[in-house]
Amino acid sequence: MKMRNPPVNSLSLEFLTELLISLEKLENDKTFRGIIITSDCPGIFSAGLDLLEMYGRDPAHCAEYWKAVQELWLRVYLSNLVVIGAINGISPAGGCLLSLSCDYRVLANNPKYAIGLNETLLGIIAPFWFKDVLVNTIGHRAAERALQLGFLFPPSDALQVGIVDQVVPEDQVQSTARSVMAQWLAIPDHARQLTKNLVRKPTADRLLQQRDADIQNFVRFISRDSIQKSLHVYLEKLKQKKG
Numbered sequence: 597m598k599m600r601n602p603p604v605n606s607l608s609l610e611f612l613t614e615l616l617i618s619l620e621k622l623e624n625d626k627t628f629r630g631i632i633i634t635s636d637c638p639g640i641f642s643a644g645l646d647l648l649e650m651y652g653r654d655p656a657h658c659a660e661y662w663k664a665v666q667e668l669w670l671r672v673y674l675s676n677l678v679v680i681g682a683i684n685g686i687s688p689a690g691g692c693l694l695s696l697s698c699d700y701r702v703l704a705n706n707p708k709y710a711i712g713l714n715e716t717l718l719g720i721i722a723p724f725w726f727k728d729v730l731v732n733t734i735g736h737r738a739a740e741r742a743l744q745l746g747f748l749f750p751p752s753d754a755l756q757v758g759i760v761d762q763v764v765p766e767d768q769v770q771s772t773a774r775s776v777m778a779q780w781l782a783i784p785d786h787a788r789q790l791t792k793n794l795v796r797k798p799t800a801d802r803l804l805q806q807r808d809a810d811i812q813n814f815v816r817f818i819s820r821d822s823i824q825k826s827l828h829v830y831l832e833k834l835k836q837k838k839g
């Protein structure tokens with residue numbers, strides 16, 4: 597699955613909906629047993645959640661958006677398919693969550709391709725289920741530092757901390773992802789799927805048990821004047837960077 601939402605594969609409501617429909621189709625087609633998620637935007641896996649879906653929007657829109665974010669996460673995280681991330685670009689925040697929700701992550705060895713939950717740098721916080729997935733992946737202490745400081749790990753650090761499973765030369769990302777897929781597909785589906793569910797369900801259940809409350813919390817938080825100001829400042833910084 598090649599994500600194509602130029603210029604930066606931001607996860608807009610429309611794009612999330614397209615991803616959800618595509619994933620659902622693949623899940624329902626029994627001839628598919630695995631997917632490799634990668635990007636069609638040069639140098640960018642995904643810029644994460646679309647800030648324009650959260651800035652200057654009314655509460656109803658923010659609620660609809662957050663529901664779609666939850667939905668995509670649950671679908672990828674709990675997918676019965678083998679999901680491999682072929683991460684061929686930078687992957688901050690929501691882009692990192694998407695990567696972390698794969699069963700295996702292969703990152704291209706380019707110092708620009710940083711990955712991490714950088715929410716605090718935007719003046720916002722990573723929701724508890726983003727945090728849970730990071731803690732599950734790199735452990736409590738590493739996650740507590742990474743989250744507070746908004747670390748974006750370059751490939752060598754990402755491998756060391758375990759946020760990705762493998763770092764390979766850029767031209768080998770897709771072929772490595774395909775080899776890894778072959779290994780994973782050698783396992784009988786029912787055994788692998790039940791095991792995946794056993795490991796991941798408790799984390800997903802934490803959100804499933806309070807989805808509506810999570811949406812309300814998000815809407816309240818994102819609608820605060822101070823948070824809207826932080827988003828404004830961050831968006832302006834992105835604009836000014838262009839010069």
Ligand SMILES: CCCCC/C=C\C/C=C\C=C\CC(=O)SCCNC(=O)CCNC(=O)[C@H](O)C(C)(C)COP(=O)(O)OP(=O)(O)OC[C@H]1O[C@@H](n2cnc3c(N)ncnc32)[C@H](O)[C@@H]1OP(=O)(O)O
Nearest residue numbers: 606643644645646647648688689690721723813814817834
């Ligand atoms: C108490 C209860 C709490 C509940 C929970 C509360 C809160 C949680 C809320 C939110 C969680 C959010 C998670 C996220 O994912 S936030 C998004 C984080 N993403 C980033 O920080 C990345 C920002 N982008 C970049 O750093 C660069 O764009 C990038 C390195 C990806 C690419 O750089 P490049 O130089 O190639 O391109 P740019 O010129 O910077 O960008 C082109 C164009 O795209 C716009 N843009 C970039 N990123 C985003 C984005 N994430 N959303 C929307 N738009 C984006 C950028 O502004 C440019 O636009 P324009 O100037 O051409 O109009």
